[in-house]
Amino acid sequence: MLTKSAAKTFFLGGTALCSIAFVLLTMDTLAQFPDRSNQENMTPAVVRGNHIWTKNNCMGCHTLMGEGAYYAPELTKVMDRRSPEWIAEFLKDPERMYPGRRKMVKYDMFDPAEVGAEEAKKNVDDIVAFFTWVGEIDLNGFPAEPDLAQAPRAQAVDVAPSSNLAKAPVYFSTVCIGCHSVGGQGGQVGPALDGVASRLDAEFMRKWISDPQSVKADTTMPDLGLEGDDLEAILDYLATLKE
Ligand code: HEC
Ligand code: HEC
Known part of the structure; x- marks a missing residue:
């Protein structure tokens, strides 16, 4: 059993210790802001x-x-x-x-x-x-890494120079790749496009890519409004994806 004065000392000492710890931790946090805030x-x-x-x-x-x-x-x-x-x-x-x-x-x-x-x-x-x-703000790991196998991805990471994806037009490797993969790299919202030229003929692909909804009204493939050189470059590239 503590005496009254021991209890008082214990209370004051404990409060002082916790206050000091609080002030030190606050100072530490403030000192880290410039490094972590990316300002x-x-x-x-x-x-x-x-x-x-x-x-x-x-x-x-x-x-x-x-x-x-x-x-x-x-x-x-x-x-x-x-x-x-x-x-x-x-x-x-x-x-x-x-x-x-x-x-x-x-x-x-x-x-x-x-x-x-x-x-x-x-x-x-x-x-x-x-x-x-x-x-680029350092958020201590927030948000948690998503399961990227499930998530659409538009950044082709570490594309091997010899891979099929490395030869793709920029539009393909930055936009289409958000939903489609080539050689295992890319999104999984739409089908993988490896070997697509052996599955689909060129005329169909032209129609499909320039206006997917005209081919299949309820498709979730977007009409990206591609035309002219951009469309031709994409079609030329798709034609190289043979089995
Ligand atoms: C009325 C609600 C609403 C408002 C307001 C809104 N968004 Fe969105 N945004 C959405 C939805 C819903 C999606 C997801 C689309 C889907 O997956 O179908 C989205 C998706 C996005 C994406 C793509 C995210 C990804 O990972 O694919 C970006 C970037 C974005 N919004 C930016 C913005 C910006 C910038 C603004 C303000 C100028 C804004 N949004 C305002 C509803 C909203
Ligand atoms: C937002 C996601 C999304 C984007 C972006 C997208 N697609 Fe698609 N794509 C799909 C989906 C989903 C399907 C399957 C549609 C269906 O069967 O209804 C599809 C189907 C296809 C097919 C038919 C594949 C097959 O095996 O049947 C081709 C070819 C294709 N897309 C090419 C492209 C090209 C080229 C681009 C860029 C110009 C592109 N897509 C951008 C979602 C997308």
Whole structure:
């Protein structure tokens, strides 16, 4: 049994010790901010991207660093799974990329047809700069690594120079690859495209890629509006994917 004065000493000593530990830990946290907050990379483009993010209430649907609403995907590490080209293509007209699914708003500021190519590109570049900056903040492992085998991926990692994917046009290896794989690399939303030229004839592929819904009304393959040289380059490439 403690005496009254021993109890008092115990209480005061314990409080003092905990207070000191609290102050030291707070100082340690504050000292780590400059290293972890990635603030030295906060360029004007990042700041403009942040304005786009806050002004348009993207957080009304998305979370960033866990903050926001849970309707749409967490975007803290979006640049790990999406290329800037994919994001530009997606933001131009989000519904087109995911026909018949949950809807992301179409913002005119990202659509060259609405605000002109230069303005749309600047806005996309700014939001991409912002996402890139957020993705590089040291968040102690948040968010947990997703199961990438299940997730669509638009970043072709470590493509062997001799692989079929290395010969793909940029549009293919940055946008189509988000849903399709070649040689085991890429997304699994659509079928793997290895050997596709042995399965499908060239005319069918032309029709399919330029307007999938005209071939199969309820397909979830997006109509990406490809035409001209971009379309020809993709078709030439697909023709090389033989069994
Ligand atoms: C009304 C809700 C809503 C708002 C507001 C919204 N989004 Fe989205 N967003 C979505 C949904 C839903 C998806 C997922 C589409 C799907 O998978 O079908 C999405 C997907 C995305 C993706 C692709 C993520 C991935 O991993 O594929 C990006 C990038 C994105 N949104 C950026 C933005 C930006 C930038 C803003 C603000 C300018 C914004 N969103 C505002 C609903 C929203
Ligand atoms: C958002 C995901 C998505 C993107 C991006 C996408 N596709 Fe697809 N693709 C699909 C899906 C899903 C299917 C299967 C559709 C079906 O059967 O209804 C498909 C089917 C195909 C097929 C037919 C394959 C087969 O074996 O039957 C080809 C070829 C194809 N896509 C090429 C492309 C090319 C080239 C691009 C880029 C220009 C592209 N896709 C972009 C989702 C996507």
